[in-house]
Amino acid sequence: MSRLITLRIGKQSHKFSAAHFTIFSATDRERLHGHNYSVCLRIVAAIGPEGFSADYNVYKKRLQDLCDAYDEYMLLAGDSPHLNIDSQGDQLRVIFNGQTMYFRADETLVLPMVNITVEELSYFLLQRLLDDFDDPLVQELELGVASGPGQEASSRWIREAN
Numbered sequence: 074m075s076r077l078i079t080l081r082i083g084k085q086s087h088k089f090s091a092a093h094f095t096i097f098s099a100t101d102r103e104r105l106h107g108h109n110y111s112v113c114l115r116i117v118a119a120i121g122p123e124g125f126s127a128d129y130n131v132y133k134k135r136l137q138d139l140c141d142a143y144d145e146y147m148l149l150a151g152d153s154p155h156l157n158i159d160s161q162g163d164q165l166r167v168i169f170n171g172q173t174m175y176f177r178a179d180e181t182l183v184l185p186m187v188n189i190t191v192e193e194l195s196y197f198l199l200q201r202l203l204d205d206f207d208d209p210l211v212q213e214l215e216l217g218v219a220s221g222p223g224q225e226a227s228s229r230w231i232r233e234a235n
């Protein structure tokens with residue numbers, strides 16, 4: 074039987090500030106606003122022979138890099154069926170329900186998700202973490218994103234049994 078432990082990582086610096094609007098339906102959306110999103114990670118891993126499991130410094134750095142990559146951007150849901158997004162010189166033109174909005178292209182990220190919600194962000198950031206992940210001791214990862222205190226969603230990866 075392997076000895077499993079749980080590591081929880083979520084430093085104060087593991088956050089990013091971004092602007093967005095949640096889309097509720099084809100005709101209903103929030104006004105543009107921002108959040109200080111915070112990101113945390115739960116790691117379930119087998120303990121190794123040296124008395125530690127996953128080196129948390131590695132994951133602290135990975136979370137920080139992820140947060141830095143999305144900090145101070147306007148986030149748009151590139152897979153939303155309700156948004157029409159096209160490039161107009163140095164601007165992105167976004168049409169929602171007949172309303173047109175323009176955002177600076179270099180300050181906007183169009184992300185592959187259907188909505189900019191904590192649910193979608195947690196899944197997206199977890200996939201980015203898994204993109205170059207190769208720690209055989211790790212059995213489970215759960216990445217949480219909070220848009221403020223008390224409102225968080227998380228997405229989970231579990232290693233498949235061989």
Ligand SMILES: Nc1nc2c(c(=O)[nH]1)N=C([C@H](O)[C@H](O)COP(=O)(O)OP(=O)(O)OP(=O)(O)O)CN2
Binds near residue numbers: 103190192220221224
């Ligand atoms: N299931 C989800 N529901 C909602 C999400 C989400 O990501 N997943 N997001 C939002 C809003 O973007 C966001 O929460 C804004 O809400 P609002 O109440 O205006 O303000 P705060 O988040 O700052 O929360 P306070 O309680 O007012 O401090 C909505 N729903």
